[in-house]
Amino acid sequence: MTRTLDRSVRLAVTGLSGSGKTVFITSLINQILHGMEGEQLPFFEIVAAGRFQGAKIIDQTNLHVPAFRYDKAMQCLMVEPAIWPQATSGISEIRLAIRFKDQGMIAKRFDRVSTLYLDIIDYPGEWLLDLPLLDMTFAQWCQELTEMCEQEPRVSLAQDWLAYMEKLDAAEPASDEQLREAANLYTQFLFETKKSEHGLSFLQPGRFTMPGDMKGAPVLEFCPIPHLPEQCAQFSKKSLFKVMEQRFEYYKNHVVKQFYAEYFSSFDRQIVLVDILKALNIGSGSFNDMRRSVESVLKSFQYGKSGLFNRLFNVKISKLLFAATKADHVTPNQLHHLESFLKHMISESQNNIAFEGVAVDTMALSSVKCTQAATSRFQGQPISCIKGVPKGDTKEVALFPGEVPTEIPTQDDWLEERFNFIEFRPPSLHDIKSKGVPHIRMDRALQFLLGDKV
Ligand SMILES: Nc1nc2c(ncn2[C@@H]2O[C@H](COP(=O)(O)OP(=O)(O)OP(=O)(O)O)[C@@H](O)[C@H]2O)c(=O)[nH]1
Ligand SMILES: [Mg+2]
Incomplete structure (x- = not known):
């Protein structure tokens, strides 16, 4: 047996809050660690072809980045009854070494074995919503946010913050306490819009709801100023406007650019997870907001190879996968609908990104399959159903989740309240023993993201 040159890939996983990043990474690692069993990954070529030689978690190289806690997430899934891992709010990473037999005539003859070092990075999609800020002045941003807050449900939810801002004069100096309170009320407003009944996701600045290690840091103490007067550029240096403007610029330079320079430019592959079903459930407001957020997130991948963005940050992502998560919420015959819907939703961005030379694909998947396909009868006719234990319940039910x-x-379509995809509890996994967790199409995702590297 001889060794060849080892390879490495940095795979970044993102998506808006609750889209399924933690569960996806946990399942991905679990599938790879159980690759030797071979039963669960028919579309991951190294496994199907018997070239997979084993994998293990090894020490990460970036010691200053929090570790992705695979152990903790698996503990949650393995208790009886299983629970979902907790929500996370920042960046984390984990490193795997995957050993495989090389392909090719010469490699086969010498029985060559190589190692792929795979870094998986989890970060909030909300951080990518900040990219457009780099091209905006503070006054432009205030204008955009003022318009956005004139529509429901934002206008009602922003009342406390708007009332407070009304009392402040943008031309006059403001105390530290006033600045902090303004930022605080604005952040509370963002959290309010995010709650499940409203389900809004276009939340700028991204760090306000997903602060990572910046929780409580003064760099987050600013907010837009509604209805800015036209002559604001002439206001004194100590005015509320100028102080907020300075903080906004600081945020752009030290938080947004920093993220792109330090992390984003190191990624080789990217998967963007989207929870379409949740947005459909809540209604048109949530869905349109999610669509806008996803389009905005995708802007990070549309910068031409010769563009300013690429020159500033030297982006090298060569493969991008969009995945609709939680595909186990629908019947198997609806999977291709979910995929078509996702394709439809992002078709324009997808074209632009592919034009930049990035390989792009879309799929519907489930990291942890919580339901089983079943057939039921309705008015004497057989109909496709799914069986599973709904979240917050203890008994299994069979139901038709809708199309x-x-x-x-x-x-x-919205008026009919047609969409009601319910959430499920994770299945009982304590007896899966040496098998990986049940999933839908994780092997296809692995093949697209890593197939050319192994
Ligand atoms: N049925 C099903 N539910 C899932 C699946 N993946 C995630 N979920 C559900 O989605 C919730 C959120 O998943 P997470 O992986 O924590 O999402 P996240 O993107 O990491 O969320 P944040 O950490 O808050 O940003 C879970 O608690 C589950 O309820 C899946 O494959 N199937
Ligand atoms: Mg998470």
């Missing part, structure tokens, strides 16, 4: 549209819903 996924293949196109963006019209206004009438």
Whole structure:
């Protein structure tokens, strides 16, 4: 047996809060660690072809980045009854070494074995919502946010913050306490819009709801100023406007640019997770906001190889996968609907990104499959159902979760309250022993993201 040159890949996983990043990474690692069993990954070529030689978690190289806690997430899934891992709010990473037999005539003859070092990085998609800020002045941003806050449900939810801002004069100096209170009320407003009944996701600045290690840091103590007067550029240096503007610029330079320079530019592969079903459930407001957020997130991948963005940050992502998560919430015959819907939703961005030379794919998947396909009868006719234990319940039910549209819903579709995809508890996993966790299409995701490297 001889060794060849080892390879490494930095795979970044992102998506808006609750889209399924932690569960996806946990399942991905679990599938790889159980690759030797071979039963669960028919579409991951090294496994299917018998070239997989084993994998293990090894020490990460970036010691200053928090570790992704695979052990903790697995503990949650393995207790009886299983629970979902907790929400996370920042960046984390983990490193795997994957050993495999090399392909090719010469490699086969010498029985060559190589190692792929795989770094997986989990970071909030909300941070990518900050990219457009780099091209904006503070006054422009205030204008955009003022317009956004004139519509429901934002206008009602922003009342406390708006009332407070009304009392402040943008031309006059403001105390530290006033600045802090303004930022505080604005942050509370963002958290309010994010709650499950409203489900909004276009939340700027991204760090306000997903601060990572910046929780409580003064760099987050600013907010937009609604209805800015036109002559604001002439205000004194100590005015509320100028102080907020200075903090906004500081945030752009030290938080947003820093993230792109330090992390984003080191990624080789990227997967963006989208929870379409949740947004469909909540209604048109949530869905449109998610669509806008996803489009905005995708801007980070649309910068031309010769563009300013690329020159500033030297981006090298060569493969990008969009995945609709939680595909186990629908019946198996609806999977292709979910995929078509996702394709439809991002088709324009996908074209632009592919044009930049990035290989792009879309798929519907489930990191942890919580339901089983079943058949039930309705008015004497057999119908496809799924069986599983709904979240917050203890008994298994069989239900027809409804159809996924293949196109963006019209206004009438929303009025019918047609979408009601329910959430499930994770399945009992304590007896899976040496097998990986049950999933839908994780092997296809692995093949697309890593197939050319192994
Ligand atoms: N049925 C099902 N539910 C899932 C799956 N993946 C995630 N979920 C559900 O989605 C919730 C959020 O998943 P996470 O992986 O914590 O999402 P996240 O993107 O890491 O969220 P944040 O850490 O808050 O940013 C879980 O608690 C589950 O309820 C899946 O494959 N199937
Ligand atoms: Mg998480």
